[in-house]
Amino acid sequence: MEYMIGVDLGTTSTKAVLFDDKNQVVTSANKGYPLYRDVPDMAEEDLNEIFDALIEALTDVVRAADLKDGDKIAAVSFSSAMHSLIAFDKNWKPLTRVITWADTRAVKYTEELKSNGLGAQIYKKTGTPIHPMAPLSKLLWLKEEHHDVYENAAHYLGIKEYLFHRLFGSNKMDISIASGTGLFNIFNLDWDEQALTVTGVTKSQLPKPVEPYEYETNMVAEYAAVIGIPADTPFVYGAGDGPLSNLGVNAVKPGVAAITIGTSGAIRVVADEPVIDPKGRTFTYALDKDHWVVGGPVNNGGDVFRWARDNMFDAEKSTAALLGEDAYDLMTEIASRIPAGSEGLIFHPYLGGERAPIWDANARGSFFGLNHAHTRAHMLRSVLEGITFNVYMVSLALEEVVGGLKSIQATGGFARSPLWRQMFADIFEQPVTVPEAFESGSLAAVIVAQKALGKIDDLYEIEKYVGASNTYQPDPENFEAYRELAPIFIRLSRQLQTEYENIANYQRKHSK
Incomplete structure (x- = not known):
């Protein structure tokens, strides 16, 4: 039997999935790690925690495979979260933790790029919207606010590239991950000269761009022995999690x-x-x-549902734990009792700022339309609807660029929820x-x-x-409610945007 392992490097966990030679799942292992938010707008990960999670996940699935004589792991390949940045000195000592896509401390420098016109020029060549998520903005932030790190940085990598470097001593980045940095010209498939000039970074500080089909062998013997595979097992670079999600469905x-x-x-x-x-x-x-x-x-998906669970449904969370049930299943059952449209309660889900469609790191969440008749259950359903309306707003922009959508393939944690699946079908029609x-x-x-x-x-x-x-299939009974609410949601998001910066600055000033 020839097995392959697909690794999903996520924001809060790494999963390794073992596939047989018919591409059927044999087993999987998932190892979590925290996202550090020590100060406002920070979202970092610890390099060693992620590396250990990878080694442990790989070790677990290899052991579960129980390889017999003639069996082998033919390859390990990667899907990875995008937009992360790590600085290293000339001796490859890390100077930062992993600064993730969710970190928005570069908002000031992002706004400057937008206002001086350079951002628009760079976007047209790199395809990465100008936002604090991108390493482009993160580098400007390091340059201005952590100049010691910036001055001593000899190398910059993302999290997947760091893992490959530690396992193989390599210094490469697949073009999928590179295309999300804001530094990579998607038309000539190389680092963009203007983006490098703006950040003051040179090509020598960045990894070599390679195709997703590039792979490494000759792993450090110590790690190969721990995992339980030959050191010459091919590790394929793979691509970003977004592009691979399309392929995967x-x-x-x-x-x-x-x-x-x-x-x-x-x-x-x-x-x-x-x-x-x-x-x-x-x-x-x-x-x-x-x-x-x-x-x-x-930015705001399942983490907003988790926020609702932890802050509004703590009793249900405890009950579910005692019964060995999933708290989210209990919550979606509660939300399903409320009619489509939450009886006029709208939720903007911008708890962590927002990327598409408004590209505003200062954005903040809000309930709109609350009255005496609304309950926790209404608020919960409106949270789910708000997340869905926001994605619907993105789809409207997408249709302007690439044309109409014919059908939708769904994946991710929400795809496990029948209520949420139906909600997407109804809102998108x-x-x-x-x-x-x-x-x-x-x-x-x-x-x-x-x-x-x-x-x-x-x-x-x-x-x-x-x-x-x-x-x-879309439920016509829900069309009227969502057709009326969607324009209000969209108009309101634009109106509130005039005050997002003010409330965000207030929060930064007064947060503990």
Whole structure:
């Protein structure tokens, strides 16, 4: 038996999934780690915690495989969260923790880029919207506010590149991850000269861009022994989690959108060449040089539902724990008792600022329309609807850029919830299809590995392995409520944007 492992490097956990030679899941292991928010707008991870999580997850699935004589792990391949940044000195000593996509401390320098026109010029070449999430802005922040780090930094990597460097001594970055840095020219597939000039960073400080099909062998013997695999096992670079999510649910044909809601979320479609939005609202990231994923990411997805659980449904959370049940299942059952539209209660889910569609790191969440009749259950349903309305706003911008959407493939934690699936179908007025395989990102990473090793000819082979699916049709009874509320949600988000900076500054001033 030849097995392959797909690794999903996430914001709060790393998952390793073992696939057999028919691309069926054998077992998986998931290891979590904290996201550090020591000061306002910070969102960092510890390098050693993530490295240990990777080693432990790989070790667990290799042991579970119980390899017999003749069995082997043919490859390990990666899907990775994008936009992270780590600075190293000339001896490869880390100078920072992992500064993640969710870190918005570079908001001041992002606004300066937008106001002086340089941001628009760079976006048109890099396809990465100007936002504090991107390493482009993070580098400007380091330069101005942590100049000692900036001056001593000889190398910059993201989290996946750090893991490869530690395992293999390499210094490379796949073009998918590179295309989300704001520093990479998506038309000539190299680091962009203007972006480098603006940040003051040189090519020598950045990793070598490579195709997602590049792989490393000759792992450090100590780590190979711990994991329990030969040191020459190919480790394939793979791609960013967004592009691979599209591949993983077979959303690669024109007009087929993939919606992912995990901690954060996104809606994306695939094009055969980079597509730039004249208004700068959408991203264009590489899957590989022949497949480009166009879409918009949202900061506020499942983490907002978690906030609601922890702050409004603590009793239910405790009850579910005692009964061995999932608190989220209990909460969605409560929300399902409330009619579509939450009887006029609207929630803007911007607890962590927002990327698409408003690209405002100062954005803040709010309930609008509260009256005496509203209960916790109304608030809960409005939270779910608010997250969904926000993704719907992104889809409207996306349709302007790439044309109409024909269907939606759903993945991520929300895809497990029948209520949420139906809500997406109703608000979008589109069928929502949920593939049976939930490990879509890891499966896509394995498909990339198979192409890298010459086992398949093209990525479309994944269609054979996505498996059965469930399709949720829009419910006409809910159209009227959502058709009335959606324009109010959109107009309100624009009106509130005039005050987001003021309230964000107040919070920064008075937060403990």
